[in-house]
Amino acid sequence: MIVIGLVLMYLGVKKEYEPLLLIPIGFGAILANLPGTGLLLDGGLLDFFKMGIKYEILPPLVFLGMGSLTSFVPLLAAPSMMLFGMAAQMGIFLTLLGAIVIGFDPMQAAAIGIIGGADGPTAIFASNNLAPELLGPIAIAAYSYMAMVPLVQPPVIKALTTRRQRGITMQQSGEVSKRVEMLFPVLTAIITILLIPSAAPLIGMLMLGNFLRVCGVTDRLSNVAQESIINTVTLFLGIAVGASMPARLFWQWETLGILFLGIIAFIIATACGVLFGQIMYWFSGGKVNPVVGAAGVSAVPMAARVAHKIGQEANPNNYLLMVAMGANISGVIGSALAAGVLVQLVPFLMGLN
Numbered sequence: 001m002i003v004i005g006l007v008l009m010y011l012g013v014k015k016e017y018e019p020l021l022l023i024p025i026g027f028g029a030i031l032a033n034l035p036g037t038g039l040l041l042d043g044g045l046l047d048f049f050k051m052g053i054k055y056e057i058l059p060p061l062v063f064l065g066m067g068s069l070t071s072f073v074p075l076l077a078a079p080s081m082m083l084f085g086m087a088a089q090m091g092i093f094l095t096l097l098g099a100i101v102i103g104f105d106p107m108q109a110a111a112i113g114i115i116g117g118a119d120g121p122t123a124i125f126a127s128n129n130l131a132p133e134l135l136g137p138i139a140i141a142a143y144s145y146m147a148m149v150p151l152v153q154p155p156v157i158k159a160l161t162t163r164r165q166r167g168i169t170m171q172q173s174g175e176v177s178k179r180v181e182m183l184f185p186v187l188t189a190i191i192t193i194l195l196i197p198s199a200a201p202l203i204g205m206l207m208l209g210n211f212l213r214v215c216g217v218t219d220r221l222s223n224v225a226q227e228s229i230i231n232t233v234t235l236f237l238g239i240a241v242g243a244s245m246p247a248r249l250f251w252q253w254e255t256l257g258i259l260f261l262g263i264i265a266f267i268i269a270t271a272c273g274v275l276f277g278q279i280m281y282w283f284s285g286g287k288v289n290p291v292v293g294a295a296g297v298s299a300v301p302m303a304a305r306v307a308h309k310i311g312q313e314a315n316p317n318n319y320l321l322m323v324a325m326g327a328n329i330s331g332v333i334g335s336a337l338a339a340g341v342l343v344q345l346v347p348f349l350m351g352l353n
Contacts, residue, residue: 001247005029008140017147020231021120021238025143028242039243046243049236053128053135053244058237059121060205065230066332067209068222070300072184074326076176080280081292081323085330087276088296089338091116091269096342099261104254106350107131110342112258115142116265117335118149119298124241125202126339130346136245137255141262143241149302152263153270157294157310160274165281167315168289170323181214192337199340206336270294273327295324298335304328 008026012019031039032046039046052058075081092113099109111131114123115138123142127135145152157166185207193200212222277293291310295303304324311318 001033024238025242028239029245032243049240059125060201061233062121064205064209067206068225074322075329078326081326082330084296084327085334088269088273089334090272095265110346115262116269117298119335122335122339129343137258139241145266146299149299153306156270172322185210196340198344202336295327296331298331
């Protein structure tokens with residue numbers, strides 16, 4: 001496990017794969033596996049960091065920062081992009097079924113399936129509620145595959161589209177009023193939380209962060225959320241994830257199964273988004289670029305950048321970034337809602353609530 005921690009740090013430093021996360025995760029894993037320190041005992045330093053996950057503090061605070069950093073205008077200007085975010089979440093539910101087939105119980109399978117959303121905080125939130133014993137490998141899988149978006153998505157996209165389709169240009173739909181920007185996070189929070197109460201920690205903080213950004217009178221709070229809070233919480237979250245990786249829990253066959261299912265989940269999610277993009281392509285008479293569907297996963301803004309880059313490879317005049325960001329933002333919302341549905345529904349179906 002110490003070697004794995006060093007490898008994660010190497011990937012963060014040398015390869016720049018999610019360094020803000022992989023470095024604290026790797027160092028946390030090293031500290032968690034050094035003998036005789038007492039860091040993981042009740043009241044120990046690493047136990048303190050893990051409380052931020054156990055009591056659902058750190059992942060929602062990350063969403064607060066994400067909301068403050070993210071403009072919802074690309075989604076509001078093209079509401080149809082929400083469909084791409086919904087389509088990409090199919091990877092979560094298909095992976096859940098696959099995990100059950102190979103022997104995981106429904107609670108564990110639901111937590112593993114969330115990896116398909118390509119959203120680390122959401123995966124941690126779901127795992128903590130459904131299968132806390134799998135938190136370490138699920139978090140590592142989620143963040144690793146987030147980092148590999150530029151490697152994993154292009155082959156899937158190119159296998160499911162033609163060069164001519166990838167070169168289709170799409171324009172941003174238009175302007176969005178300030179009133180709409182302000183109403184969207186408030187109404188979205190109210191409606192989605194009424195329907196899926198268990199999604200409240202993630203959706204509530206995401207929408208609060210965005211409202212702080214757009215309301216125009218809380219710039220200081222928005223700036224703190226964008227910088228100090230999200231940077232501090234990211235550091236604490238990384239250490240907490242690393243602290244969840246003691247060797248006695250990590251070195252099991254289940255871990256390899258989770259890592260395998262995680263990459264399958266991400267590939268399926270990308271493929272579902274692109275295939276839905278193909279449906280939109282045919283219904284629109286060839287006006288929708290199916291590549292945008294790949295941005296329906298939750299890895300913001302990496303998935304949108306990948307879609308934009310692939311579009312430009314096929315057509316140098318193609319500028320998909322803003323359109324793809326609409327799908328990408330909907331993927332963040334969609335994965336949080338999918339996690340809420342599973343956290344609420346799976347224990348109920350198993351008679352645990």
